[in-house]
Amino acid sequence: MQRSVASVMNQTRGAHAPRRAAGIGAALCAAAFALLGTAAHGAQPQYGGILKVALEGDPLCVDPQQPGNNTALNIGRQITDSLTDQDPETGNIVPWLATSWKSEDDNRRFTFVLRDGATFADGSPLDADAVKANFDGIVKMGARASLASTYLAGLDRIDTPDPRTVVIVFKQPNAQFLQATSTMSMGLLSKATLAKSYEERCQGQVVGSGPFTLTSFVHNQAAKLQRREDYGWPSSLAAHKDKAYLEGIEFRIIPESGVRNGSLLSRQVDVSTSVQPQDEKVLLAQGFPILARSNPGLVYSFFPNESLPLWASPAVRRAIVKGINRPELQAILSRYQRAATSVLAKTTPSYVDQSQALAYDPKGAAKLLEDDGWVLGKDGIREKNGERLTVRLEYWQAVTFLELVQQQLREIGVDLQLKKSVIGQVNAQRDTGKMPLQFYNLTRADPDILRTVFLASGRNVNFRQPAEVDEVLAKSAAAQEPAERRALIARAAELLVADGHAIPLVELATVGATGKHVHGLHYDASSRLQFYDTWLQK
Amino acid sequence: MTKTAARSGWRDGNDAWRYAFSRIVQSAFVLWAAYTVSFVILYILPSDPVSIMLNQGDQSMVDPAQVAALRAQYHLDEPLLVQYGIALWQALRLDLGVSIQTGQQVAAMLAQAAPATAALALCALAAALVLGLGLALAASSARNARLRSALQAAPSLGVCLPTFWVGLLLLQWLSFTFPVFSAMGNDGWQSLVLPAATLALPTAATVAQVLSRSLSAVWGQPFVGALRAKGLSRRRLLFTHVLPNATIPVLTMTGVLMGNLLAGSVVTETVFSREGIGRLAQGAVAVKDIPVVQGVVVLAAAVFVAVNLVVDLAYPLLDPRITRNRARALA
Numbered sequence: 001m002q003r004s005v006a007s008v009m010n011q012t013r014g015a016h017a018p019r020r021a022a023g024i025g026a027a028l029c030a031a032a033f034a035l036l037g038t039a040a041h042g043a044q045p046q047y048g049g050i051l052k053v054a055l056e057g058d059p060l061c062v063d064p065q066q067p068g069n070n071t072a073l074n075i076g077r078q079i080t081d082s083l084t085d086q087d088p089e090t091g092n093i094v095p096w097l098a099t100s101w102k103s104e105d106d107n108r109r110f111t112f113v114l115r116d117g118a119t120f121a122d123g124s125p126l127d128a129d130a131v132k133a134n135f136d137g138i139v140k141m142g143a144r145a146s147l148a149s150t151y152l153a154g155l156d157r158i159d160t161p162d163p164r165t166v167v168i169v170f171k172q173p174n175a176q177f178l179q180a181t182s183t184m185s186m187g188l189l190s191k192a193t194l195a196k197s198y199e200e201r202c203q204g205q206v207v208g209s210g211p212f213t214l215t216s217f218v219h220n221q222a223a224k225l226q227r228r229e230d231y232g233w234p235s236s237l238a239a240h241k242d243k244a245y246l247e248g249i250e251f252r253i254i255p256e257s258g259v260r261n262g263s264l265l266s267r268q269v270d271v272s273t274s275v276q277p278q279d280e281k282v283l284l285a286q287g288f289p290i291l292a293r294s295n296p297g298l299v300y301s302f303f304p305n306e307s308l309p310l311w312a313s314p315a316v317r318r319a320i321v322k323g324i325n326r327p328e329l330q331a332i333l334s335r336y337q338r339a340a341t342s343v344l345a346k347t348t349p350s351y352v353d354q355s356q357a358l359a360y361d362p363k364g365a366a367k368l369l370e371d372d373g374w375v376l377g378k379d380g381i382r383e384k385n386g387e388r389l390t391v392r393l394e395y396w397q398a399v400t401f402l403e404l405v406q407q408q409l410r411e412i413g414v415d416l417q418l419k420k421s422v423i424g425q426v427n428a429q430r431d432t433g434k435m436p437l438q439f440y441n442l443t444r445a446d447p448d449i450l451r452t453v454f455l456a457s458g459r460n461v462n463f464r465q466p467a468e469v470d471e472v473l474a475k476s477a478a479a480q481e482p483a484e485r486r487a488l489i490a491r492a493a494e495l496l497v498a499d500g501h502a503i504p505l506v507e508l509a510t511v512g513a514t515g516k517h518v519h520g521l522h523y524d525a526s527s528r529l530q531f532y533d534t535w536l537q538k
Numbered sequence: 539m540t541k542t543a544a545r546s547g548w549r550d551g552n553d554a555w556r557y558a559f560s561r562i563v564q565s566a567f568v569l570w571a572a573y574t575v576s577f578v579i580l581y582i583l584p585s586d587p588v589s590i591m592l593n594q595g596d597q598s599m600v601d602p603a604q605v606a607a608l609r610a611q612y613h614l615d616e617p618l619l620v621q622y623g624i625a626l627w628q629a630l631r632l633d634l635g636v637s638i639q640t641g642q643q644v645a646a647m648l649a650q651a652a653p654a655t656a657a658l659a660l661c662a663l664a665a666a667l668v669l670g671l672g673l674a675l676a677a678s679s680a681r682n683a684r685l686r687s688a689l690q691a692a693p694s695l696g697v698c699l700p701t702f703w704v705g706l707l708l709l710q711w712l713s714f715t716f717p718v719f720s721a722m723g724n725d726g727w728q729s730l731v732l733p734a735a736t737l738a739l740p741t742a743a744t745v746a747q748v749l750s751r752s753l754s755a756v757w758g759q760p761f762v763g764a765l766r767a768k769g770l771s772r773r774r775l776l777f778t779h780v781l782p783n784a785t786i787p788v789l790t791m792t793g794v795l796m797g798n799l800l801a802g803s804v805v806t807e808t809v810f811s812r813e814g815i816g817r818l819a820q821g822a823v824a825v826k827d828i829p830v831v832q833g834v835v836v837l838a839a840a841v842f843v844a845v846n847l848v849v850d851l852a853y854p855l856l857d858p859r860i861t862r863n864r865a866r867a868l869a
Contacts, residue, residue, distance in 0.1 A: 058821055060639050067591065143604030199641025219640065219647070220821060221724065221813040254722055254811040258706060262714035263721045424826050428584040 045240070045520060049536035050248045053529075054260045056274040058220045058253055061202035064184040065138055067146040070510075073184055073528045074273055075223050075251055079121075080187025080208035083112055083131070085235035086179060086445055086525035088293070091349030093178050096235040097126060097188070097209070106478040107173045112181075114164045118233040120190035121213045128160035130191055135168065137194045138186065144198055150452065151180035173478030175485060176448030179349075183445075183526060209233070211244040211532045225249040238532055239520065245535035264288065270518050270536070273529060275511045277334035283513050291512040292336035293523040296347040297444040298453060299340040300399065302437050302503035307463035310391070310436060315372035316414075317500025320391075323365035323412040326358060329401050329506060336511045340504035343450070343493050347527070350447040350489040357497045358504060365412040374413065382413035390415040395439045396423040401506055402439075433463060441508050445525040447489040451477060454496060462501050469495040561850060565843040572839035573629065573832060577622055580828050586614050587638040587826045612638055625832065634836070635829035639822075644833040647818060652837070654724050655814035658806065659799040661730055662737035666795070669738060670745025670788075677746070678753040679776070690750055696743025701802050705736040705809035722811035733810040737802050741795055748791055752784040759783075786856055793846035800838050 055071040064076030083098040098112040118126040138148045139155055154174065159167040170177070180186055190207040204217035211234065212225035226248045232241060252269060254260045257276040263269045265286065275283065275290065283290060302320070304311045311317055326339035333339070338346075342354040374382035374389055382389040391409075393416060395402070406416045429435045438461060442449055451473040453459055456466040472492045479485035496502045510527045520533040588608045609615050613624055628635055634644035670693075677689035712732060713721040720729050756762065757780060765775055803816035815834055822830035 058817075060825075061641075143608050149604075197641070199636070202641050218650070218813060219642075220651075220807075220817040221811075252722055252811065255808050256706075256811070259709060259721055259809065259811060262709060266714045266717055266721070268713070268717075268721050422824075424586070424590045425584045427589045428586075431589070 043519075043537065045245050045533075045535040046538055047243075047245050047535070048247050049538070050250055051246050051271065051518070051531065051534060051536060052269040053249060053251045053271040053273060054254045054263060054269040055251050056253075056257070056260065057255060059217075059223065059251075060219075062204050062214060062217055062223060063189075063198070063201035063206050064187040064208075065134075065141065065145050065148050065189065066198065066202060067144070070528070071251075071253070071273070073526075075214070075225070076187060076206075077184045077210075077524065077528050078212040078225055078249060078531050079206060079210040079214050080184055080189065081118070081126075081210050081233065081235075082184065082187050083114075083181040084178065085237050086182040087237060088347070088523060088525040091445065091525065093182060094236045096182070097233065098181070101178070103175075103178060103480070106480065107175045107177070108170045110168045110177060112166045112168075114166065115233060116164070118209055119230075120188075120193075120209045121207045121228055122190050122192055124190050124192065125163075126188060126209050127163040128166045129163065131166045131188060132158045132160050133191050133194055134188050135186070141198065145185070147183070148180075148185040151177060151183070151186060175477045175479060176446050176451075179446035179448070184528065212249060215248075220253055222253065223251040225251075234532055240533060244532050245520070246531065249531055264513060264515065267515060270515045271512065271521065271529075272514075273512045275513045277511075280334060280336075280511070288513050288516065289518075290336070291514060291521065291523065291529075292509050293527045294338070294345045294347045295441065295443040295508045295510055295527045296345050296349075296446075296525065297449045298440075298442040298502075299343065299345050299504050300397075300439070300441040300506045300508055301340070301343060302393070302439055302505065303453075303461045304500065304503070305433070305436055305438070305463050306501075307433070308436055313372055314499050315368045316374070316389070317503070318498075319365040319368040319372075319412060320409065320414060321358065321497060321500050321503050322361040322368070323409050323414065324358075324405055324503070324505065325360040325362075325408050326505070327360070328408070329404055332401055332404060333506060334509065334511060336509040338507050338509075340507050343496050343502045343504050344447060344489075345507045347525075348445060348447055348449075350486045352490040352493060354493060354497055354504075357494065362412050369413060376413050380410065380413060381415045388415060389413060390417060391437055392417045392419065393437045393439055394419045394421050394426055394429055394435065396421050396426045397440070399506070405505065443508075443526060447485075448477065450489065450492050450496065454492075454501060464501065467495075467499075469499075469501070558847075558851065561847050565847060568843050569836060569839050572835050573626070574622075576832060576835040577625065577828070578618075580826065580831060581618055581621070583826060587828060588612065588614060590825045591639055625829070629832070629836065634833040637822075637827050637830045639825050639827045639830075644829050647830060648815070648833050648837055651813055651815050651818045654812060655800070655803050655807070655816060657730060658733055658737065658803060658812070658814060659796070661734035662741060662799055662802075663792075663795065665734055665738035666741035666745055667788075669742035670749060673742070673746040674749035674753055675776075677750050678757070679772075693743040693747040693750065696739055697747065699740055699743075701736055701740060701805045702809060704739055705733070705806060708732045708736055709809070724813050729810075729812070733806045733812060736809070737799055737806045740802075741798060744791070744795065744798075745788055748787050749784060752787045753780065756780045756784045782856055786853070789849055789852065789856065793842070793849045796845040797838075797842050800841065 055074065057069060057071050059072035059075055060069060061067070062072055062075050064073065064080050081097050083096060084093045084101070085096040086093055097114055097118055099115045101110060101112045103110050114126070114128060114131070120126060124130070135152060135155070135158055138145045139152050142149055154171045156169040156171045159169070161167065187208060193201060193205065193207045196205050204214055206214060211228055211231045213228055215224045215226045217223045227244050227246060229243055231243045234241060254263060257274070257279060260272045260274065261279040261282065264272045265282070280290065304317050329339045341358065342351055344351045369382055373384045375384070377383045377388065391414060402418055406418055409416045430438060442453065451458065453461050454469065455473050456464060456470045469492055472488050472495065476485055476488035476492060479488055497504065510523065512529070514521055517537040519535050519537060522530055524530045586609065588605060606615070613621055625635065636642065637644055637647060673689065673692065677686055680686040680689055709721050709732065712718045719732050723729050762775065762780060765779060800815070803814055804820050807814040807816040808820060815837065818830065819834040822834065
């Protein structure tokens with residue numbers, strides 16, 4: 001059954017696309033595209049068509065509640081709906097399946113009122129009972145729901161006084177929970193899906209209430225989605241209210257960036273979800289629309305392990321914050337990425353500009369180090385009691401700016417030694433607690449990411465003793481008033497940078513591109529693609 | 539040598555069975571060795587697959603106790619020997635286990651991926667043999683000395699071409715610039731042409747190289763001169779006497795070539811975004827999905843061993859002297 005749907009889809013676009021394109025001369029093509037481009041702005045959305053989307057890697061597991069890589073999340077978002085949605089522009093939480101909500105008791109108690117008439121693709125109703133079953137299921141899933149289970153940490157109980165009301169009670173204040181309900185990690189699945197094994201769900205036996213349903217999933221090959229004709233409960237942010245414009249979406253897994261780009265340019269795919277910096281120029285030169293958005297959350301930063309003697313005094317950490325010339329990093333970044341201006345990305349709600357605190361100040365850095373007893377050695381690297389100021393960093397991410405940071409730090413006498421490795425090895429090192437420096441970013445469209453990562457009684461990325469910042473972070477989880485919470489987050493960010501607990505570097509951006517005939521595609525607040533309003537110009 | 543065997547006088551049929559049996563025992567040993575070596579290598583690598591599974595891109599925030607429970611579920615907390623024992627016992631009962639990353643049965647994953655790779659490898663092998671044979675024959679029968687040396691030099695060039703580069707070049711020409719073939723996927727024969735050609739080119743070059751050399755060696759043998767003196771035409775001589783003798787080294791190589799094709803499928807399947815064993819292996823190694831890697835290793839080793847076995851058993855068809863000598867050597 002699944003196979004047959006797949007083959008029909010292939011016939012409609014896959015096999016004929018290259019031949020069709022061959023018939024049109026290059027000049028004609030360019031002229032036609034230019035006309036389409038201008039016509040599209042005023043054009044009405046059109047129903048129909050299968051959108052071909054190039055993903056850069058195998059999704060591994062398509063169940064949105066289980067740990068997903070970015071490619072899996074882009075699929076999961078289309079088949080599940082959430083209680084709320086988050087406006088990518090303002091960060092505000094807006095209605096989706098829940099029409100209204102309130103939080104009480106210092107963010108310990110959340111009450112959601114559900115809309116009428118929403119159903120899962122298998123026909124079962126999306127009611128309070130289904131929401132309860134989902135959230136209870138996530139808690140039971142534990143580590144397998146690595147994101148969602150942390151959003152529900154400290155859950156006391158879930159009550160369903162009537163089919164349209166869900167009351168979720170936590171043991172402690174949980175200000176981040178409202179935003180968490182907008183993420184696809186807490187996307188809702190039918191009860192029949194919840195009864196399946198986690199493995200079956202990973203392999204594609206997932207039924208949600210979203211505008212598309214998954215019809216087939218073949219590892220390393222493709223995932224195919226089909227429109228739900230009876231859909232009619234989109235997020236309040238959506239531009240239309242009934243079924244999706246696209247008849248279906250075909251995700252193709254194309255690991256080679258050059259092949260993704262060539263396929264997009266030759267119209268063998270309509271969307272590329274991951275464009276490498278070296279491919280941006282070609283696409284821009286040919287006028288292909290680029291979709292770029294900074295990933296909200298924690299920017300790419302260094303996190304010192306403060307339990308080690310090297311970092312015992314804050315001087316070295318503070319000096320490194322000052323010794324990095326962030327604007328200079330911009331020269332080697334993609335035009336869509338930017339140097340960090342805070343520990344949080346600009347797209348995160350409650351972001352506050354910390355450029356002042358992150359200003360390049362090599363003299364100030366040198367003075368801090370000298371006052372702390374680090375004197376310049378013969379080779380330009382500082383020493384103290386015969387020990388060189390060497391910091392080792394093992395990392396796995398495909399980033400190009402660390403070598404420049406290394407050069408910059410050398411100028412203030414710090415020897416940053418880089419070791420590019422693989423994720424498994426870096427994690428193993430991290431788990432020993434002996435890694436002097438960690439380097440990563442974390443995508444989350446809620447400033448609570450600071451509490452998750454830094455809280456001394458929580459993950460404690462710095463292996464440090466409790467300090468003022470922990471009190472501020474704890475208070476931020478209980479703040480009822482948005483203004484109060486914003487002020488607390490700003491204070492926490494200030495303390496984290498001032499003491500060098502976080503050494504922010506670069507804001508990661510998700511960069512994709514579409515053909516000129518694709519319209520209405522955009523990122524949600526978490527910088528994942530949302531295809532509900534997308535349509536193809538015929 | 540047993541008394542019965544001595545009395546029966548080493549008939550060819552008996553030799554063949556004996557020979558086949560000893561080869562099967564050897565094959566089982568090779569399979570076991572491949573399984574064990576890959577297991578040990580994967581074990582030596584730091585980190586474990588559960589940690590990778592829970593850290594897809596972003597860092598995990600999960601409770602260590604829950605991680606420990608998951609590790610226990612996959613026996614990753616047991617000592618090396620116990621893990622190995624469990625895995626080997628399952629493998630002996632033809633149970634390759636379950637993928638840690640996806641939860642699928644490894645056997646099902648292999649069954650899903652194998653046909654695509656088999657089609658790719660067989661097409662590439664056939665293309666390589668035809669192309670290699672054609673080139674070698676052209677080189678050996680070219681009258682013009684310059685043309686002959688050019689044709690003989692061509693394979694060395696072909697052997698040097700990296701598969702990755704050939705693939706991207708073919709894509710650029712025949713898919714992106716001139717949209718003749720689809721750039722990706724496993725959609726029918728059309729999507730097989732470019733990847734098979736990519737994989738076939740270096741293999742064809744190797745075949746041509748070996749066959750060229752062996753053709754010129756056979757042409758120089760005294761029996762050829764004798765047959766020519768008897769008045770056989772050059773064409774007849776080539777196809778009935780020289781070529782069959784010259785193909786034996788190529789046949790020997792086919793087993794090795796099959797291994798190369800399987801290895802080349804990792805790159806080819808990635809460049810052409812195809813489903814298959816190569817992609818499966820690459821993905822599984824990247825996330826340290828031990829059961830899947832083990833499954834791929836066993837399958838690849840089995841194919842390699844089987845092809846070599848078939849090749850060995852096929853020698854007597856081309857040259858009946860081989861079985862007797864080999865069997866004697868083994869006895």
